[in-house]
Amino acid sequence: MATMLCFICTDLCIAPAALKSALGAAVARSFNCISVDGDMSTNDTVIALANGAAGTPIIQSPDDPGYEAFAQALGFVTQDLAKKIARDGEGSSKFVTVNVAGAESYEQAHAVGRAVTRYNLVKTCIWGEDFNWGRVAAAIGASGEAVDPGTVEIAIGGLRAFAAGEPVEYDQDQAATIMKGREIEISIDLGMGAQSATCWSCDLTPTFVELNA
Amino acid sequence: MATMLCFICTDLCIAPAALKSALGAAVARSFNCISVDGDMSTNDTVIALANGAAGTPIIQSPDDPGYEAFAQALGFVTQDLAKKIARDGEGSSKFVTVNVAGAESYEQAHAVGRAVTRYNLVKTCIWGEDFNWGRVAAAIGASGEAVDPGTVEIAIGGLRAFAAGEPVEYDQDQAATIMKGREIEISIDLGMGAQSATCWSCDLTPTFVELNA
Numbered sequence: 001m002a003t004m005l006c007f008i009c010t011d012l013c014i015a016p017a018a019l020k021s022a023l024g025a026a027v028a029r030s031f032n033c034i035s036v037d038g039d040m041s042t043n044d045t046v047i048a049l050a051n052g053a054a055g056t057p058i059i060q061s062p063d064d065p066g067y068e069a070f071a072q073a074l075g076f077v078t079q080d081l082a083k084k085i086a087r088d089g090e091g092s093s094k095f096v097t098v099n100v101a102g103a104e105s106y107e108q109a110h111a112v113g114r115a116v117t118r119y120n121l122v123k124t125c126i127w128g129e130d131f132n133w134g135r136v137a138a139a140i141g142a143s144g145e146a147v148d149p150g151t152v153e154i155a156i157g158g159l160r161a162f163a164a165g166e167p168v169e170y171d172q173d174q175a176a177t178i179m180k181g182r183e184i185e186i187s188i189d190l191g192m193g194a195q196s197a198t199c200w201s202c203d204l205t206p207t208f209v210e211l212n213a
Numbered sequence: 214m215a216t217m218l219c220f221i222c223t224d225l226c227i228a229p230a231a232l233k234s235a236l237g238a239a240v241a242r243s244f245n246c247i248s249v250d251g252d253m254s255t256n257d258t259v260i261a262l263a264n265g266a267a268g269t270p271i272i273q274s275p276d277d278p279g280y281e282a283f284a285q286a287l288g289f290v291t292q293d294l295a296k297k298i299a300r301d302g303e304g305s306s307k308f309v310t311v312n313v314a315g316a317e318s319y320e321q322a323h324a325v326g327r328a329v330t331r332y333n334l335v336k337t338c339i340w341g342e343d344f345n346w347g348r349v350a351a352a353i354g355a356s357g358e359a360v361d362p363g364t365v366e367i368a369i370g371g372l373r374a375f376a377a378g379e380p381v382e383y384d385q386d387q388a389a390t391i392m393k394g395r396e397i398e399i400s401i402d403l404g405m406g407a408q409s410a411t412c413w414s415c416d417l418t419p420t421f422v423e424l425n426a
Contacts, residue, residue, distance in 0.1 A: 037333045038251070040355035120250045120333070121425055128426020142253035206419030212334055213341025 001044035002036035002085050008046070008077065011053035012070055015060045022062075022071045023048045030078035033110065033199045036089035037208070038118040048074075086200040091207030094126050097200055098186045102153075104193035108145050113199035115143030116186060123204035126184055131175035133161035136186055151191030157184065214257035215249035215298050221259070221290065224266035225283055228273045235275075235284045236261045243291035246323065246412045249302035250421070251331040261287075299413040304420030307339055310413055311399045315366075317406040321358050326412035328356030329399060336417035339397055344388035346374035349399055364404030370397065 014022075027046050052058070059067050087095045098116045103109035116122055119139035125132040133154045140147060140154075154162040157178030159170050178184070184203075227235075240259050265271070272280050300308045311329045316322035329335055332352035338345040346367045353360060353367075367375040370391030372383050391397070397416075 039332050039334050039351070042351050042354060119252050121252050124422050124425035127422065130426065138252070138255050141255055204422055206422045209337050209340065209417055209419045209422060212337035213343065 001031050001041065001046075001082075002034070002089065003041035003043045004031075004045075004085055005043060006031070006046040006078075006081060008048045008074070010048070010050045010070075010074075012050050012066075013052040013054055013056050013058045014050045014067075014070065015058055018059050018061055018064070018067060019048055019050050022067065022074050025071060026074045026078040029075065029197075030082035031085075033113065033197070034082045034086045035114065035117040035199070035201045036086060036092070037204075037212070038120070046078075083200050086202050089202035089208070090211045091205045091209075092202030093205055094182055094184055094203045095200070096123075096126055096184045096186065096202055097198060098188070099196065099198050100188045100190065101196040102151075102189040102191045102193060103195040103197070104190075106195050106197055108190070108192075109195050109197035110199070111145050112140055112143045112147070112188060112190065113197050115139050115145075116188070117199045117201035120204055122186075123201065126179070127203035127205045129176070129179035131156060131159075131161070131170075131172075131179050133167075136188070137162060140188060147190050147192065153187075153189040153191065155187040157181065158187070214244050214254065214259075214295075215247070215302065216254035216256045217244075217258075217298055218256060219244070219259045219291075219294060221261045221287070223261070223263045223283075223287075225263050225279075226265040226267055226269050226271045227263045227280075227283065228271055231272050231274055231277070231280060232261055232263050235280065235287050238284060239287045239291040242288065242410075243295035244298075246326065246410070247295045247299045248327065248330040248412070248414045249299060249305070250417075250425070251333070259291075296413050299415050302415035302421070303424045304418045304422075305415030306418055307395055307397055307416045308413070309336075309339055309397045309399065309415055310411060311401070312409065312411050313401045313403065314409040315364075315402040315404045315406060316408040316410070317403075319408050319410055321403070321405075322408050322410035323412070324358050325353055325356045325360070325401060325403065326410050328352050328358075329401070330412045330414035333417055336414065339392070340416035340418045342389070342392035344369060344372075344374070344383075344385075344392050346380075349401070350375060353401060360403050360405065366400075366402040366404065368400040370394065371400070 098113045100109040100113045116139040150165040313322040313326045329352040363378040
């Protein structure tokens with residue numbers, strides 16, 4: 001969470017157990033999907049508070065009416081906040097989205113996405129505006145997940161660079177233009193299943209080092 | 214291994230299985246204990262070759278005479294090479310040794326050591342010559358190992374900064390002098406057992422980012 005305290009308040013009538021359940025699910029797909037420096041901090045905290053002021057029937061469990069709508073809204077809020085943390089990363093100049101599709105499970109997709117967002121050598125390349133899909137491939141391999149290079153596809157900014165175990169020829173000018181953008185999107189398809197996950201990050205810059213020295 | 218190919222040759226008469234066993238043990242306590250950028254590379258390779266030119270009796274297994282002496286020599290060579298990789302880390306200005314003692318197992322000591330050597334915010338502080346034991350504590354906590362802050366001790370350059378769950382007063386001038394050194398030694402005692410491990414790393418500098426952009 002990049003050393004962040006997050007407090008979320010709602011006037012919804014929701015019991016602690018149901019609120020905890022919704023918060024856990026929302027955090028898993030938001031704050032636990034971002035990386036700025038790759039590190040965990042002793043301060044990383046998310047607290048949700050419900051005061052019941054709305055006066056609506058109390059939501060006791062995920063099966064009760066209203067829970068799903070609340071969970072979705074909470075997911076929207078936490079994802080928005082999480083992305084803002086990555087976008088505002090110390091010294092960062094670019095916002096990075098890593099979409100992992102074609103995974104056997106959400107956990108696998110998430111593990112690959114996290115590995116790519118935490119890989120320092122991907123982050124430095126993004127700062128340097130280098131269309132370096134090879135480092136993305138290395139990060140996928142280093143994730144520890146059992147993936148088959150023969151089915152993996154990698155694209156940056158929609159421009160495909162690797163497929164069927166081989167580099168794909170791409171337009172160098174288009175690649176350069178993509179890397180000049182402030183928002184970089186890395187898309188990975190593992191070609192193994194139907195599950196997906198998205199992680200967010202930022203580039204690693206000399207300014208980051210100086211701010212944290 | 215910081216993107217490195219390592220080839221070790223010996224004229225010893227040693228069978229493949231015994232050589233593999235000795236190499237595995239040596240790599241575990243050398244190349245797998247260093248971190249430059251925290252990343253694994255597709256190129257990281259260690260190969261050992263024995264040509265038998267010595268003409269001595271073939272060492273078939275770890276129980277055979279000569280195995281232990283060879284294993285120790287191999288351990289010395291691999292550790293020396295591994296430390297040289299960390300010392301020569303791209304853009305680095307300082308060499309870092311992290312000693313973890315008082316662990317319940319070697320694996321636990323190694324996991325804590327690796328977490329500290331990979332923690333970007335520790336590495337930037339070392340570049341900035343900041344005696345920031347708090348980030349070492351955060352890295353220990355983020356290692357995922359179950360440790361009790363009440364028994365952990367942290368010292369940098371032999372100067373104790375944290376013990377019995379409390380910061381320890383230390384001489385600021387001495388701390389500044391320690392951090393100005395080219396070799397920084399972080400000592401951690403988990404206070405849980407008798408096992409230990411050592412990991413090696415370097416600082417994270419703006420030059421590292423520029424070289425890898």
